[in-house]
Structure formats: structure tokens, C-alpha cells
Amino acid sequence: MVTRLRAIGPAEAIGAVLVVLLLVAMVAPGVLAPYDPYEITPSDAFQGPSWTHWFGTDESGRDAFSRVIHGTRSSLLIGLLAMAVGLGLAVLLGTLAGLGNRALDFAVGRVLEVLFAVPGLLLALLFVAVLGGGVVPSGIAVGLATAPGYARLIRTQVISARTSGYAEAATVLGRSRWTSLRRHILPNMASRLFVLATLGVGQAVVWACSLSFLGLGVTPPNTEWGAMLAAGRGYIANAWWLTVFPGVFIVVTAATLTLLGRSFQNRARET
Amino acid sequence: MGRVLARVLGVVFVLWAVVTLTWFGAYAIPGEPAEAVLGGSGSKATAEQLAQIRAEYGFDRPLLTQYADMLGGLLHGDLGASYALKTPVTEIIGQTLAGTLVLAALSLAVAWAVAVLVALGSTRDSRLGTALGSLLEVTAVAVPHFWLGSVLILVFSVGLGWLPPISAPGAAGLVLPVLSLALPLAGFLGQVMRESFLAALDAPFTLSARARGETETRVRLVHALRHAALPAISLSGWAFGSLVSGAVVVETLFSRPGLGRTLLSGVLDGDIPVIVGVVLVIAVVYILVTFATEAADRIADPRLKAASRPSEAAAW
Amino acid sequence: MRRTLPSLSVALLSTVLLAACGGGGGGEDAASQTPKQGGTLVYATGDDEPTCLDPQSRGNVPQALLGSQYLESLFYQDEKGEILPWLATAWKVADDGLSWTVDLREDVRFSDGTPFDAAAVKVNIERVLDPATQSTTGRLALSKVAKVEATGEFTVRIDLRQPDGALLESLSQVWLPMESPTALKRSLEENCAAPVGTGPFKIESWTKQDNVTLVRNESYSTPPPGASHSGPAYLDKIVWRFVQDGTSRFAALQSGQVNVVDVLEPQNAVAAANVPTLKTLIQARPGEPVEIKLNIGRAPFDDAKVREAFFSSIDVAGALSSVYLGTVEQAKSPLSSATRYRADTVKHAYDPDAAAKLLDEAGWTAKDANGFRTKDGKTLTVTLPYANAIPLEPGFYEQVQATAKKVGFDVKLEPLETAKWWVKNYNWDYDAIPIYYTKNSADVLRITSTAAANAEDTPGGYHANNVRLKSAELDAILEKAGESSDDAERADLYRQAQQFLSDGHYVLPIYDQQTRLGYQSKVRGLRLLPSLSMPYFYDTWIDD
Numbered sequence A: 001m002v003t004r005l006r007a008i009g010p011a012e013a014i015g016a017v018l019v020v021l022l023l024v025a026m027v028a029p030g031v032l033a034p035y036d037p038y039e040i041t042p043s044d045a046f047q048g049p050s051w052t053h054w055f056g057t058d059e060s061g062r063d064a065f066s067r068v069i070h071g072t073r074s075s076l077l078i079g080l081l082a083m084a085v086g087l088g089l090a091v092l093l094g095t096l097a098g099l100g101n102r103a104l105d106f107a108v109g110r111v112l113e114v115l116f117a118v119p120g121l122l123l124a125l126l127f128v129a130v131l132g133g134g135v136v137p138s139g140i141a142v143g144l145a146t147a148p149g150y151a152r153l154i155r156t157q158v159i160s161a162r163t164s165g166y167a168e169a170a171t172v173l174g175r176s177r178w179t180s181l182r183r184h185i186l187p188n189m190a191s192r193l194f195v196l197a198t199l200g201v202g203q204a205v206v207w208a209c210s211l212s213f214l215g216l217g218v219t220p221p222n223t224e225w226g227a228m229l230a231a232g233r234g235y236i237a238n239a240w241w242l243t244v245f246p247g248v249f250i251v252v253t254a255a256t257l258t259l260l261g262r263s264f265q266n267r268a269r270e271t
Numbered sequence B: 001m002g003r004v005l006a007r008v009l010g011v012v013f014v015l016w017a018v019v020t021l022t023w024f025g026a027y028a029i030p031g032e033p034a035e036a037v038l039g040g041s042g043s044k045a046t047a048e049q050l051a052q053i054r055a056e057y058g059f060d061r062p063l064l065t066q067y068a069d070m071l072g073g074l075l076h077g078d079l080g081a082s083y084a085l086k087t088p089v090t091e092i093i094g095q096t097l098a099g100t101l102v103l104a105a106l107s108l109a110v111a112w113a114v115a116v117l118v119a120l121g122s123t124r125d126s127r128l129g130t131a132l133g134s135l136l137e138v139t140a141v142a143v144p145h146f147w148l149g150s151v152l153i154l155v156f157s158v159g160l161g162w163l164p165p166i167s168a169p170g171a172a173g174l175v176l177p178v179l180s181l182a183l184p185l186a187g188f189l190g191q192v193m194r195e196s197f198l199a200a201l202d203a204p205f206t207l208s209a210r211a212r213g214e215t216e217t218r219v220r221l222v223h224a225l226r227h228a229a230l231p232a233i234s235l236s237g238w239a240f241g242s243l244v245s246g247a248v249v250v251e252t253l254f255s256r257p258g259l260g261r262t263l264l265s266g267v268l269d270g271d272i273p274v275i276v277g278v279v280l281v282i283a284v285v286y287i288l289v290t291f292a293t294e295a296a297d298r299i300a301d302p303r304l305k306a307a308s309r310p311s312e313a314a315a316w
Numbered sequence C: 001m002r003r004t005l006p007s008l009s010v011a012l013l014s015t016v017l018l019a020a021c022g023g024g025g026g027g028e029d030a031a032s033q034t035p036k037q038g039g040t041l042v043y044a045t046g047d048d049e050p051t052c053l054d055p056q057s058r059g060n061v062p063q064a065l066l067g068s069q070y071l072e073s074l075f076y077q078d079e080k081g082e083i084l085p086w087l088a089t090a091w092k093v094a095d096d097g098l099s100w101t102v103d104l105r106e107d108v109r110f111s112d113g114t115p116f117d118a119a120a121v122k123v124n125i126e127r128v129l130d131p132a133t134q135s136t137t138g139r140l141a142l143s144k145v146a147k148v149e150a151t152g153e154f155t156v157r158i159d160l161r162q163p164d165g166a167l168l169e170s171l172s173q174v175w176l177p178m179e180s181p182t183a184l185k186r187s188l189e190e191n192c193a194a195p196v197g198t199g200p201f202k203i204e205s206w207t208k209q210d211n212v213t214l215v216r217n218e219s220y221s222t223p224p225p226g227a228s229h230s231g232p233a234y235l236d237k238i239v240w241r242f243v244q245d246g247t248s249r250f251a252a253l254q255s256g257q258v259n260v261v262d263v264l265e266p267q268n269a270v271a272a273a274n275v276p277t278l279k280t281l282i283q284a285r286p287g288e289p290v291e292i293k294l295n296i297g298r299a300p301f302d303d304a305k306v307r308e309a310f311f312s313s314i315d316v317a318g319a320l321s322s323v324y325l326g327t328v329e330q331a332k333s334p335l336s337s338a339t340r341y342r343a344d345t346v347k348h349a350y351d352p353d354a355a356a357k358l359l360d361e362a363g364w365t366a367k368d369a370n371g372f373r374t375k376d377g378k379t380l381t382v383t384l385p386y387a388n389a390i391p392l393e394p395g396f397y398e399q400v401q402a403t404a405k406k407v408g409f410d411v412k413l414e415p416l417e418t419a420k421w422w423v424k425n426y427n428w429d430y431d432a433i434p435i436y437y438t439k440n441s442a443d444v445l446r447i448t449s450t451a452a453a454n455a456e457d458t459p460g461g462y463h464a465n466n467v468r469l470k471s472a473e474l475d476a477i478l479e480k481a482g483e484s485s486d487d488a489e490r491a492d493l494y495r496q497a498q499q500f501l502s503d504g505h506y507v508l509p510i511y512d513q514q515t516r517l518g519y520q521s522k523v524r525g526l527r528l529l530p531s532l533s534m535p536y537f538y539d540t541w542i543d544d
Helices: A010-027 A064-099 A102-117 A120-131 A135-162 A165-172 A177-213 A225-233 A241-270 B002-027 B033-038 B047-057 B063-075 B089-121 B127-141 B145-159 B172-202 B204-211 B216-234 B236-253 B259-269 B272-300 B310-314 C007-024 C061-067 C118-129 C137-141 C188-193 C246-254 C266-273 C304-312 C316-322 C352-361 C394-407 C418-426 C444-449 C472-483 C487-503
Strands: C040-045 C075-077 C083-085 C088-093 C099-104 C145-152 C155-160 C201-207 C211-216 C237-242 C278-284 C287-294 C373-375 C381-387 C410-416 C432-438 C507-511 C514-520 C527-529 C534-536
Touching (some): A010 A064, A010 A241, A064 A102, A064 A177, A064 A241, A102 B002, A102 B272, A120 A135, A120 A177, A120 B236, A120 B272, A135 A177, A177 A241, A177 B145, A177 B236, A225 A241, A225 B145, A241 B127, A241 B145, B002 B272, B033 B047, B033 C418, B063 B272, B089 B127, B089 B259, B089 B272, B127 B172, B145 B172, B145 B236, B145 C246, B172 B216, B172 B236, B236 B272, B259 B272, B259 C418, C040 C061, C040 C246, C061 C534, C083 C088, C099 C118, C118 C137, C118 C145, C118 C155, C246 C266, C246 C514, C266 C278, C287 C304, C304 C352, C304 C394, C352 C394, C381 C418, C381 C432, C410 C418, C432 C444, C444 C472, C444 C487, C472 C487
Parallel strands (some): C040 C237, C381 C410
Antiparallel strands (some): C099 C155, C211 C237, C278 C514, C287 C432, C287 C507, C527 C534
């Protein structure tokens, strides 16, 4: 906790490499995937992991590794969308509450309380039940569910920034609240938001998996890690690789994003 | 007096809003309620049956009339009857509430215990220990409940034959569901505690305690831990909500009767009274838990400072 | 490293062999030992929890599974499809085929003590026909019944609007059980919670979302033909648990927490074959097999060539060998192998080239950027909604989608919850739909394929004609078959009907819907009631 300008540690380096690989898998999965993830070969079903098929093959003889790679896009899109929706809504509500008058703060506070009182997964379930499954509804659903948590946090931040010296000085100088929001408070929060975003993407990916398990995820032929995990779980006694590898992928991804987020958080705090 | 009144009004507002939001949300689920009444798997309703049910249940009335009716019923403590099961919602909740509360309470307790142990055990001066503890926490948070549960079943039920894989009477049936719910939460609470624990170890009051000659163990267990627990205690209300979300998954996986599973089947069947009733009960319990943690906070820390808790937002 | 032959294939081979040996309907081990009295059997079902325990109200497979333990019917149908006496002792049809006289057993009481008599039969049949009962399957099966009269204390006469060759078969289904008239005087809801019949067990309690507990009926006196003992059942209790998740369910069987599971998934049937303490009992249910039916009421499947092309683009054999690990056989008929008058009329082969040629002939010659065929600017799209209630594995649909794509079909898969799937079904809002229909008679084709089954006049209401067939030719065949009581004539007519359905490429049978049980080998005397292949625990005991 001492060095201010710490060099990048090995953990961060590994994390960064993983993130780059994930981005490549998201944008151009064909570069990393050795096979067509949709190619059916019934005679190759349930092959264990080998040099030919690193993660083995599934019940339709599809290469599980290629499917995990191709599933990155949907999974991360859900995560990113959820984060964008959750954080976007939270910034809106949080700043309204933090900057507005007491009545507005009270109103937003009640809205947040309502959202908190409804379990997040229920909100997501209802949303998906109404709109149907898929990347966009799942992403929005998970985002909605995470918004109140972010919002409460941002409200606290805005209030502490508003009451801090520089914002008060700006107010004394006759600047409007909104100007000081734009000029001072938001920039001040940016690094904080970035940290939240990294943490949030990982968690959103994990929660999206639960929707898949409950049968409310993306529709085939699209693949997504949660859907693979849920489908592979049925074969856990016969073909362990179908659930272990996607599971490890989810855990490693979410953990990496969380670790990176925390390391940014520590930096932000130290500088 | 005014504050109490405001508080009560606030609670009433929140409950009203939760009910309204849920009712309209549930109504928006595709498929009409009359089908939910006649529905269920493999059931086949004829048009005349549907018409009969629509008239009987009043689904042919304007939406707002039905809404007002539902609210009126709630005011009299009547949650209505399940479309699918035809039994009063209060009865269904009565049968399932305890199971979920026990599951959530035990999970919270276990999560707390694990989090404290890991945080205490791995914040020694050894960097390796700290890194390992942190890694454990981060990994635990990143594991989906249903996957953890499946792996636990494979190892402890199928492999070792120690514990039942589906709900069973007594403590044995609770072990695996509780672990599946508690471990991810423990990772999360652990992260929060570790931060404040480390901060507390450097804080002036621990330094002075050391200077007074108290043992390191006493410093850690009494002073630092008490301080570290504060933010985690105030998270317990939130943690309860997160456990209820997790309970939907865990109760399904382990075939446990409970609110979570009731809620899931309610959503899947479009069973509006069940959805509204269960959400209302969860909201009430959530509010009670929040009051309790606020009170605990106030007792433990009169200053009640708004500590910023970045990780609170990162999960449900 | 070369791919090694997965151990699964070996396991698979032994399962097939096992299935071949155990095909006799179970109970093969009961004779050798003296049955032990007492004990509790835990049964975990993967089917949905019924919303009502009385199969007269609604009428689905989950209700039939459970109801077979405490409810009985007038007639019993054996493995060969012959009708034998059960609660009825004798019957006679009038020469015009319009009325049946049925004699009843005189010594039977319901488990609540109410005597079973002609008045009780009248009450039961009239109740099923009453719309207030909300019966679906039972009411459809009795659609030709005009009225029921008690002509003596133990004799009833059933009058029909039209001759019905399938009447006795219908009345041997558990969806048309005999229940205590005293109990039926209660409200619909009360009767749903605890219906009272004459079966070997009776309902003790129902804990929603968890289990229904059944206890032995001590005064049981009506064992069906083929039972291996008389008097009350051996088991004290049956705990009937609802465990939707297949993986947890099988884990519970493996760890000994439950004694019997149903809806045994293919991979778990294979796994069970490798566990010495586990056995499987897998048998076809009568009626229509699990099929993919095409909606001819709209494009593109209003064109027979496109229908044939779609079926040719599906590698059913490949899917069954991979997704099902070869544990089921491809169906070759619009009727399941457990149905009387089945004829192997379907000649299906996976042939993408033939499919492509057919599509060319049908005018779907252009291709869009994704490789999907188009005609007049429209893409060759096939929507296929499915639900868990239909026992085809998701992997199967994914294979259909992938192989059909190679020919140029854009198959849109729609995984839905059961309730939403039914809405699509009601509204013919699909191009292809997977479905089955359980009925112990070839007369099922009349319910699913005649113009009358279209129910055009009841939009939003139930219909079983998923193909939307309106063929005077087929109607005439099925009508005649339904009214005939001549065995050879019925066989020929039903063969013609099946030929018609196959030649028109309306339905693609996949495999017979099955009762799939996994059980501990210490469970003895497990058998299936042949009428609907429902498990039956009257002769069952536990060999601890």
C-alpha cells in the first residue's frame, strides 16, 4: 500500500493478456477457434478432450473449444450491455438524487428502495418472460437488476463531491449545479465508474448464466457460456468436459475482470 | 413523531409501488390469465372453457378495475388464489416461507463465518497468504450458484454418498443448498471485510492498542474485526435480497420447496396472484431486515458514517 | 493423439442389450422370491407437478402417472391391446353399435367406503362430459357419448351418437377413472387435492412443490388382470416426489435417496447400465410417437415438395445415435409401436441432395447472403417452437437446424415454457412443431388428423390437428375405421390412414414416446400398466 506508481504486477499482466484474448474472441472468434462451432458430426459425439478437440466434443459432435470461443461474444455482450444499462440508469438516478433538491432526492430514494425490495433475479425473470430470451433482453434484464446498487453508491459519491471544497467553490462562483456536475463531479467520478464497470461486467456474466440455467437465455444456434454450462450440466456424469471447461471459462473471466477492477480501484485510491 | 410517520408512509409507498410494478409486469407476460387458470402442462382448454373462466375470474373487465380489485383485496389481507394451484396464495406462502427463510438465514450465517475465517486467516503479513485469500474470494464470487451446486452434488452425493442431492428432512438436506448459496456470498463479504480489516490494522486505535501491550491476536479479534464487520453488517439487508435471488436457482436445483421456486413457477405459468404475493412478502422481509441492520449499525457505530462500498453495487 | 473410442459407446451397447432383455414389461424377478411386506418407496418424477390430482379434470401425463396408483377404470387393456374386465365384468354392444350395456363388479367399495355401483359410473361419465369439470383428454375421448343410464344396480347402458369402436379402449384409460360419488360431491378444488378411487393406494397428503404421499388401501379388492398377488399392496407408503431437474433426479437415484425415477434421460440410461445396483425399464407408450408435424395451413409447408425436402434434410438416425446415444429406435410409423394397427409406412432417409433438388423444383432456387433459399424475395424460414413438455432433447433441434441449413432452410428455434408453447400451438403459430399424443388406440388419428379436429370455429381454443389437415379422403377412412368393429377391416383402414399421412409428408415420426424408469435393483415387482405404459406399484416390494 506504499508505492504510488507501482509497476504492473504479474497478476495484472496475465489479466491484461486474458482481456485482450477475450476481446479478440469477441470480435473475431474465427481467429482463435479451430473449427466451425455449428458443424454437426453425429459420429464424433462425446469425444473427450484431446489434441484434436481441446475441450472435447458435445452431444452433436461439435468442438466444445470452438463453441466456447464463439460464445464469448454473446456472453460478454450481455455483460457489457448489463453494465451499460445498470450504470447508465444509476448515473441518472444517482446524480438526480445527489444534485437535485430534497424532494427529488427523497423521490429517487424511494424509487431505489422499491427496486431494492424486489429481488434482482425476479426483475430479470419478469423482464425476460415478457420480452423473451436473447442477448439484448438478458443484458437489459441483468442491468436493470443491478442498477439500484450502483445508483445508491453514485448518489453518495455525488453528495460527497458536491460538498467537497472545489464544487462548493464553483457554486460560490455562481456556476449552476449542472455545470459543476459536468465540469467537476462527473470527471471526478470517472475513474470510480470505470472500476465499477469492470467489476460489474464479470458479475453480470455470472448472473446471466443463472437465466440460462432457468431456461431463459439465448436461443440456438447462438451460443453463450451460461447456455453451454447449463446444457453440459446434464452430461456431468458422462462427459464432464462439457460443463467443466465452460465453467472454468466463466469463473476465470469474471475473476480476471474483478481482479483488474480491484487493482484499478487500488490505484485510484493511492493516486 | 413526524419522523416515524414519514417512515411508515415511506414503507407503505414502497410496498404499494412494489405491488403495482409487479402486478403490471406480471400482467404483461404473454398469454392470457384464463389460460394460466386452465393451463399446466399438456392441458388443453377449449374456447368455451376459456370464455367461462374469463367471466368467472373477471378477466374480461377493464385492466384498471382488476387492478383496483386486487389492491382492495390486499388491504383486507387477501392475496387471492393461485390460478394454477387454485389454493389461496397466503397458504402457499405459509408452506414455503419458512423453508426459504431458514435457507437464507443459514446461508448468511455460513457466509459470515467463512468470510471472517478467510479474512482473519489470510491477512497476516505473508503476501502469499493475502494473495491466496483474495484469489479464493474473487473465485467464489465468480462461480454461478447452479454450477457450484452441481459440482457439490457430484462430489458429495454421487461420489462420496455423504449428503442427499435433493431436499431431505433434517440438517443433512440443508448442507449442500446452503453451501451453494453461501460460498459466493462469502467471497463477496470477504472482499468487503478484508478491505476494512486491513484499514483497521493500520488505524490509530489498533496502533494504540498494540502500544498498550495487547496481544496481536486480541488486537485482531477484538478491535480490527469489530471495525471490519461494520460495513459487512450493513450489507446484510442487501445480502438477503441477493440470497433470495440465489434461492430461485438453488431451490430449483435441489428440488426444495420454497419461495424462490414458487416465484419461478409463478412467472413461468403467468400466475399473477402468486407472483404478486411472493414479491410482496419478500419486500416486507427485506424491509424488516433493513430495519434490523440499521438498528445494529446504530448500536455498533453511533457515528454511522456513510462508508463508500464500491463492491455493493457489483452484485445483487 | 488419435481419438479413442469413447467408453460411452461400450456402455451404450450394453444398454441396448439390457433394454432388449427387459422388454417384457418388468416383474421378471418377482416370481423367484417371496415378497416382503411393508416399507416406503420413494419415486422421483421429472414430469410436471400436476395442478390437480384428479385426471378427470384436465387430463395429462403427469396426472396419469400419479393417478394410476389410486384410481382404476372399468376396463383393462393388455399388452396385445385386448380389452379385459376390471371394474366391469361383462359388456355387450347393440347391433347398431349405438349402445353398450356394461355389467359391473358387485363387491367393490371406494377407499372412502362408498359402494361402487351403476349410479357411480353414471355420475363419473356425466361429470367428465360436464364442461364445469374442465376435462380435456377424457371429454375428447367420450365425444360420441350421448347419455348414460343405470339400468340396474350394477348395470349401465351407454348410448352413443355414432358407433365408437374405441369406446372400451377410452374407458380403460386412467383419464376416465371411477371415483367415489361421495367425494365428487365436494368442490372441484377439494376433489383435485384428494380424489378418491378404488386403487391399491390412497392419497395421504400433498405438499406442493415437494411430494404427494400415498398410503396403502387396506381394503383393496380389485387387482387388475396380470397382477401377481391379491389383497392389499405390499408397500406401506409411496412418497411421490417432484424433481424437475434431470441431473439432480438421477443423482438422487445413484445416491440411494430415491428408489425409482422416471423421465430417465438417455445419457443417464447409459450411465445406469454401468451401475450394478441400478436397472432400467423403458417402454413405449401407445398413441402417436414423438413427431415433428408440419403446418400446411401456410407457406412454405403448404407445398408437399417443400415438406418432403424439409424431412429429407433432417438426419434423424444421426441425431438419435448421438444425442440419444442410440438408446431409442427411430419410429417408422405415425402410430407408436405400442399401438394396435400400427403399420410401418414411413420411409425416411437423410438425403440433402434430394432435398436440394426438391426445393429447386418447388421454385426456391435463389439464395441469400447467409445461404438460405429464397423465392420471390422471401426467405425459406421455418419456425419451430418447442417446450420441455415434449421429450425431445434440445440437441436434437439444434441438429435439425444445422442440417436443414445446409439445404437452405432457415430454421428459427423457439424454446418456450409450456404455457407459451401451448398458445403458439392453439393459434397454429408455427411451421413445424414437435408433439405427441398418448392414447391407447389407433383412433388417436381421428382426434389429431380429421377436419373435425381442426376446431376452426374456436379460435384460441384447443385443437389437436397440428397439421391443419382437411382431407375428405382421410376423414372418410378414419370415420369408417372408428365405427367398424371388424378387426381386419380396422387394420386395413388404419394402415391406409397411416399411408396417407406418410405419403403426404405431413408428419415425421422421431421415436416412440416412452415411460423411462431407472430404479434400484432392490425394487422388485415393478410393472407397467399396458394401457398407457404407466408404472404401477401394486406388486412392488423392496428387497432390503
